[in-house]
Amino acid sequence: MDDDRRGSFGGTWMSGDNAVFLGIGGNLGDRVAHLRHALWLLARDCEDLTVSPVYETPPWGDTDQPMFLNLVARGKTGLSPQLLLARVKTIEFEVGRRPTRRWGPRVIDIDILAMGRTIENGPDLSIPHSRMHERGFVMIPLADLEPDWVHPLLGTSAASIASSLPDDARLGIKRTPFEIVWEVGR
Numbered sequence: 803m804d805d806d807r808r809g810s811f812g813g814t815w816m817s818g819d820n821a822v823f824l825g826i827g828g829n830l831g832d833r834v835a836h837l838r839h840a841l842w843l844l845a846r847d848c849e850d851l852t853v854s855p856v857y858e859t860p861p862w863g864d865t866d867q868p869m870f871l872n873l874v875a876r877g878k879t880g881l882s883p884q885l886l887l888a889r890v891k892t893i894e895f896e897v898g899r900r901p902t903r904r905w906g907p908r909v910i911d912i913d914i915l916a917m918g919r920t921i922e923n924g925p926d927l928s929i930p931h932s933r934m935h936e937r938g939f940v941m942i943p944l945a946d947l948e949p950d951w952v953h954p955l956l957g958t959s960a961a962s963i964a965s966s967l968p969d970d971a972r973l974g975i976k977r978t979p980f981e982i983v984w985e986v987g988r
């Protein structure tokens with residue numbers, strides 16, 4: 803394949819840079835336990851998972867709901883973007899997510915933020931995530947985890963994007979004392 807950004811063969815995703823970034827959050831129940839459970843399940847498909855600090859963030863879109871806990875995870879996967887999306891939806895269900903109103907409260911939400919240098923814009927999946935650069939609850943933890951990561955469409959680092967967010971995108975976001983210590987089998 804001439805374009806090394808993405809491709810699939812036999813269900814295995816190939817890329818020159820196979821790092822995947824996932825935004826994970828939730829605002830119902832034991833939020834820390836749900837984050838840990840989701841990471842444990844993601845470890846089946848993503849190697850070398852590393853997580854950002856955990857942030858408490860106000861709800862976005864539909865604001866009449868509890869505060870969220872959010873983090874960003876980085877790992878490596880051999881799954882294609884579509885297979886990873888299917889796996890993420892299964893994990894959300896396993897952790898306890900059920901259908902609700904758009905941008906409503908949820909036990910867990912997992913978004914594929916970026917996969918290597920993949921650029922995909924389909925009806926079910928956009929990579930990089932189409933609004934990640936506008937959202938403080940994504941960019942602030944991502945900049946903590948990987949400040950030098952460069953957005954493949956904007957050509958700008960995570961740290962630069964996070965520092966240039968408007969005040970309303972940063973409002974109410976605070977780092978928590980919660981730590982998600984990650985080890986396989988935890």
